Amino acid sequence: MASAARKKVSSLSVERTTIEFVEQLKRQWIETIDAIPDPFIMVNDEYKITKANVAMAEIAEASVKDLVGQSCYRVFAGRSSPCENCQMIKAKPGKSTPGYEIFNSKNDRWYEVATRRLHSESGQKGTVQIYRDRTDAKNLQNRLAQNEKLASVGQLAGGFAHEINNPLGGILVFAQMLLKEMDSKSTHYQDVVEIEAAAKRCKTIVENLLDFSRQRPLNPKLVDCNVHDVITNAVKFANLGHNKDRRCEIKFKLNAEDHVLNSDPNRLTQIFLNLCSNAFQAMPKGGTLTVETINELVGKTNYLTTKIIDNGTGIKQEHLGKIFEPFFTTKEPGQGTGLGLSIVHGILQDLGGTIEVSKNKNRGTIFTIKFSGTLRKHGGANK
Ligand SMILES: Nc1ncnc2c1ncn2[C@@H]1O[C@H](COP(=O)(O)OP(=O)(O)O)[C@@H](O)[C@H]1O
Ligand SMILES: [Mg+2]
Structure with missing residues (x-):
């Protein structure tokens, strides 16, 4: 009896150790794929997700568990059919396919997808897909x-x-x-x-x-410009020209301490006048124009960041790449020449500033302008 019982106990403990070992491997595997910052999924040949990591769950706004069994194209791109250039079916075992780009309309970002088919000998089927934010x-x-x-x-x-x-x-x-x-x-x-x-x-x-x-x-003379004064004057002018019936509310959040910039005041005015006119024109039924300034320290560089925010019509995704081109306009003849933003772009290149456009969260547009250069406080010493 003693020997039979001993055998049983020892086989039970081997079994337990094996289970514990497998459990540990599983935990390690989950921890590893969750540590990958890029969204990652394993998909079977019916496009159903079999495994996913936390980065993918965050994009899908669901838990990892809820993603399993769902279609990859629905979860990631919000589509009802596979993505046009999906490489999954073409992928050969153990080989990566050329990466392809897809646009995720849920978060407005572009991803490059790397696809690799798993070895069927290892007992795993389907493909691994990693999405890199591009x-x-x-x-x-x-x-x-x-x-x-x-x-x-x-x-x-x-x-x-x-x-x-x-x-x-x-x-x-x-x-x-x-x-x-x-x-x-x-x-x-x-x-x-x-x-x-x-x-x-x-x-x-x-x-x-x-x-x-x-x-x-060009007027080569650069002088100390109080950017807050330049902005307030430009908003005033744009307001006279485009917001005559005062349907739009104007909010100033001018919080940059260092807002005196060595620059050209006339050309600076031209920048803000153009951006604010566009913002008012995008809100024909009223809305809010918010103008913000802030200092941002990136490494050792002090930036003066200005945001012109409206909650108007917004800019269509397919127009975003064209708005800085001369003569690109979506306005009726007589309403716009399509030169405003290309002039702004040119001036910023001369004055050493940058401009970026993005979508306002719920509605409208944000133009972000950044200047570095010699900045100082109003009435203070140069930095
Ligand atoms: N704040 C904005 N909201 C919506 N669309 C905008 C905004 N600013 C610019 N746009 C778009 O960019 C286009 C180009 O602007 P711009 O170069 O100033 O020329 P214009 O104002 O004469 O059309 C506009 O026609 C419009 O479609
Ligand atoms: Mg314009």
Whole structure:
């Protein structure tokens, strides 16, 4: 009896040790995949999730347990069918497929998906998919491409504006001379008034174009500008032009201590005037324009960060890459020339600032402008 019982006890304890060991391996495995910061899933050939990590659960706003059994395309991209360029079926055992990009409309971010089919000999079936967030790299790439494009369009536009400036000046001067000499009751008087008005409109466009292409002599004198004063004045002007019936509320949260910047006040005004005009135009039925400033320390650099926030119509995803291009406008003819943001972009390049656009959380748009350079407190010493 003693030997049989001893055998049973020892086999039981081996079993327990094995179970404990397997449990420990399982815990280690879960801890490992949860430590991966990129969303990770294992999917069977019916696109159903068999395992997921915490990063994926956070994106799906569900628990890891709830993801198991759900379709990967629904969980990740909110789609009702597999993603167009999904590589899952093409993946050969033990091999990775070329990565492909998908856009996640739930959090407005781009991901590169790496897919690898599992070895069936190991008893595991399906594929592993790792999603790497590529949004920041993609934005940088787009910005570089855009800068290049804008530089060549700028050259073209500058040349064109120069050529047109002289004959246009002639039309305007002769129209004004005619008007002086004509009897205002003459049948053609009104026609000449129209010619003068049209020529003036063209002149504004040409001036904007020259501004954009920066072929205008720049005012090289940089002075200490109180950016809070510049912003308040620009908002006041934009308000007069675009918010005449005061349907929009204006909130200032000017919290940057170091808000005196060595820069060009006229060009700074132009930046904020354009951005605030766009914001008011995006809120035809009313809304709130919020202007914020704050100092941000990145490494040893002190930045003056300004945000122009509206809760208007917002910008469509497919337009985001185009808004800084000259002549891109979604406005009715006469309402917009499509030059505002390209001018802002050009000025910021000259003055050493950056601009980024993002969606306001619930509705509308945020433009973020950052300046570094010589900043100081109002009435304080240079930093
Ligand atoms: N705050 C904003 N809200 C919504 N759309 C905007 C905003 N700012 C710019 N846009 C979009 O960017 C386009 C280009 O702007 P801009 O270069 O200033 O030219 P314009 O105002 O003459 O159209 C606008 O037509 C509009 O579609
Ligand atoms: Mg505009």
